[in-house]
Amino acid sequence: xxxxxxxxxxxxxxxxxxxxxxxxxxxxxxxxxxxxxxxxxxxxxxxxxxxxxxxxxxxxxxxxxxxxxxxxxxxxxxxxxxxxxxxxxxxxxxxxxxxxxxxxxxxxxxxxxxxxxxxxxxxxxxxxxxxxxxxxxxxxxxxxxxxxxxxxxxxxxxxxxxxxxxxxxxxxxxxxxxxxxxxxxx
Amino acid sequence: xxxxxxxxxxxxxxxxxxxxxxxxxxxxxxxxxxxxxxxxxxxxxxxxxxxxxxxxxxxxxxxxxxxxxxxxxxxxxxxxxxxxxxxxxxxxxxxxxxxxxxxxxxxxxxxxxxxxxxxxxxxxxxxxxxxxxxxxxxxxxxxxxxxxxxxxxxxxxxxxxxxxxxxxxxxxxxxxxxxxxxxxxxxxxxxxxxxxxxxxxxxxxxxxxxxxxxxxxxxxxxxxxxxxxxxxxxxxxxxxxxxxxxxxxxxxxxxxxxxxxxxxxxxxxxxxxxxxxxxxxxxxxxxxxxxxxxxxxxxxxxxxxxxxxxxxxxxxxxxxxxxxxxxxxxxxxxxxxxxxxxxxxxxxxxxxxxxxxxxxxxxxxxxxxxxxxxxxxxxxxxxxxxxxxxxxxxxxxxxxxxxxxxxxxxxxxxxxxxxxxxxxxxxxxxxxxxxxxxxxxxxxxxxxxxxxxxxxxxxxxxxxxxxxxxxxxxxxxxxxxxxxxxxx
Ligand code: SF4
Ligand code: FES
Numbered sequence: 001x002x003x004x005x006x007x008x009x010x011x012x013x014x015x016x017x018x019x020x021x022x023x024x025x026x027x028x029x030x031x032x033x034x035x036x037x038x039x040x041x042x043x044x045x046x047x048x049x050x051x052x053x054x055x056x057x058x059x060x061x062x063x064x065x066x067x068x069x070x071x072x073x074x075x076x077x078x079x080x081x082x083x084x085x086x087x088x089x090x091x092x093x094x095x096x097x098x099x100x101x102x103x104x105x106x107x108x109x110x111x112x113x114x115x116x117x118x119x120x121x122x123x124x125x126x127x128x129x130x131x132x133x134x135x136x137x138x139x140x141x142x143x144x145x146x147x148x149x150x151x152x153x154x155x156x157x158x159x160x161x162x163x164x165x166x167x168x169x170x171x172x173x174x175x176x177x178x179x180x181x182x183x184x185x186x
Numbered sequence: 187x188x189x190x191x192x193x194x195x196x197x198x199x200x201x202x203x204x205x206x207x208x209x210x211x212x213x214x215x216x217x218x219x220x221x222x223x224x225x226x227x228x229x230x231x232x233x234x235x236x237x238x239x240x241x242x243x244x245x246x247x248x249x250x251x252x253x254x255x256x257x258x259x260x261x262x263x264x265x266x267x268x269x270x271x272x273x274x275x276x277x278x279x280x281x282x283x284x285x286x287x288x289x290x291x292x293x294x295x296x297x298x299x300x301x302x303x304x305x306x307x308x309x310x311x312x313x314x315x316x317x318x319x320x321x322x323x324x325x326x327x328x329x330x331x332x333x334x335x336x337x338x339x340x341x342x343x344x345x346x347x348x349x350x351x352x353x354x355x356x357x358x359x360x361x362x363x364x365x366x367x368x369x370x371x372x373x374x375x376x377x378x379x380x381x382x383x384x385x386x387x388x389x390x391x392x393x394x395x396x397x398x399x400x401x402x403x404x405x406x407x408x409x410x411x412x413x414x415x416x417x418x419x420x421x422x423x424x425x426x427x428x429x430x431x432x433x434x435x436x437x438x439x440x441x442x443x444x445x446x447x448x449x450x451x452x453x454x455x456x457x458x459x460x461x462x463x464x465x466x467x468x469x470x471x472x473x474x475x476x477x478x479x480x481x482x483x484x485x486x487x488x489x490x491x492x493x494x495x496x497x498x499x500x501x502x503x504x505x506x507x508x509x510x511x512x513x514x515x516x517x518x519x520x521x522x523x524x525x526x527x528x529x530x531x532x533x534x535x536x537x538x539x540x541x542x543x544x545x546x547x548x549x550x551x552x553x554x555x556x557x558x559x560x561x562x563x564x565x566x567x568x569x570x571x572x573x574x575x576x577x578x579x580x581x582x583x584x585x586x587x588x589x590x591x592x593x594x595x596x597x598x599x600x601x602x603x604x605x606x607x608x609x610x611x612x613x614x615x616x617x618x619x620x621x622x623x624x625x626x627x628x629x630x631x632x633x634x635x636x637x638x639x640x641x642x643x644x645x646x647x648x649x650x651x652x653x654x655x656x657x658x659x660x661x662x663x664x665x666x667x668x669x670x671x672x673x674x
Contacts, residue, residue: 081285082399097396106320107286107396130285174282174311 050144063121065140066114068158069133069165073180076159077133079173080109084125084134092118093125104175112155116142131173137162188254193261199252206234206247214260217269217298219276219385220337221248224441225346231276231337233298235268236260244268269302277307279315280386281332289387291400295335317363324372326445327381327389331363334388340364340380347442347533348374364388375535379442382432393449394430407434409624409632411497411617412447414527414538415439416626421451421618426638428455428618438630444534451618454638458601460613461641472613472643476650479595479610480657483514486571490514491561491592494521494549495579496540498647499622499634502614503546505648505670507553508662509574513655518570520561521550527627536627540578544625552674562586576647577603577611597647612654614647615640621667 080097098110219231229249236247239257284290317331345351352370381389403422410417417440420432428451433443463475492510494503510519523543566586577598593609619640652664
């Protein structure tokens, strides 16, 4: 439903044009909030983020800061296929690929940067990933940094396993699983 | 001349034309893997099946000759089902490598799967036939036998185009795989074409490997400057970095591209690219280097000489000619290059390694000057005190320079190009960074287009010459490459 609000653009009358009564009216609103909140701080809707956090509703948990998942042998699940970089509407992912000398997975990311100051938290990278290697489930809400540089995540910042994460057991990648099995790591 | 009807459109074709090429003339695309216009017909992939009226079975369009009165349908349900089934066969054992495969994005299997199949696999991943992956084959290629669909394009390329026959299909039936013959290395001069013609990701380039996804690449038409053949190329680049050079097939010169030609972009992006001037062995900023070079030239205005270069574009040679004639007002200049030209190996590589001898001759026709012999004699005798030349062209006068002891002022792109004993070196922009006209051995005029920006301060050669002329008195007023061409 679209609601329409009609704005009455009549010319200001004399009392409004001298401003003083309107300023007093505005100050009264401000002071009412000030005193109400002063004597009843529990009623304030403001949350002191980041010291204080509200529990996230279910869907929002999947839209928190990114991480890159790890396999059981500690290698990133990411194979640097560039799907997320391609899908990202904000152009905030930058990948450079490298080659494993021995691991038959062949390809891995040498560089994996996410610029959170550009990220729009849309989750397209998670959707696009064919290896289930990127997730947005760290429950950290990015923001509140003092410089843009602090909002830049590198591969080292991103690679992490969360407690109870089943992702390092088996992967979408058959070659990786076989490689781990052959070395007794699966 | 047989008349053939394809999807309701009738066409008269030359005798011997296949149904596939006839359809192509009508603008009907028939999917294909093993067919390649420049290779013999093999007819093994079955992707091109079409329905021919009165024929009991579907026919392969690539190997069926058009006959008079033939009526062909390429989009019936039967044909569509056949394409789906052929794709299912090809994909049964194909690995799920797309995330790590460089071919992804320009892969025949991906494209036709999206166009003609979109069926779910009915086979388990665990049952796929395993083959050797990631095998380095020769200096330029990696072979992944699991991805191969056995179309034999690569085998036919090696036996028909390069005639080196390194590759062969080993074993039979579902044991078949591609391999080099025993004791043979895949090191012919055209091996990277195999990565281009392989319709899947079985052959990939070692140089391009994992550098960039193909859908990020932008394509600019170019000209190969590796030899006098002057093949047409397509330069694939992204964000100012060149990643690979591909052939731009044309009837005049080339379908393929040689491996050295494909690697030519590397020098333009090498670490030793000159961004500043060099005096003797020390780097200095461009402006003082220009001033120093100009004052050395000024010491011997009469005894200064200018040598053109078959490695430079027509515009830059013309600028050199104007520098000699209008700037230095010397008679000692030569644009006379007449090396032996012609295809050396029967495929593409030319006997003349310089791309633009004909272009230099064009400048000579307009500006005159000494013959190359006369100039080299003057240099050898010591009559010439300062020689201004492009680095590789100066290399042609190595002995003479040593004998005559003239000061050498060269234009060079890379540090490694600078000839020993050069007094001053001035950098200039490569033809990946600035446009230039080149004339190949057949007399065809071809222009390069810039794909990347030159490093800060590095200018096209005609602009460097313009500045040099301004410092040594008598400015040429070169504002653009077109100014240099005045009178040529
Ligand atoms: S390697 Fe490529 S070109 Fe050679 S047979 Fe296999 S699919 Fe065809
Ligand atoms: S293209 Fe006709 S059978 Fe392969």
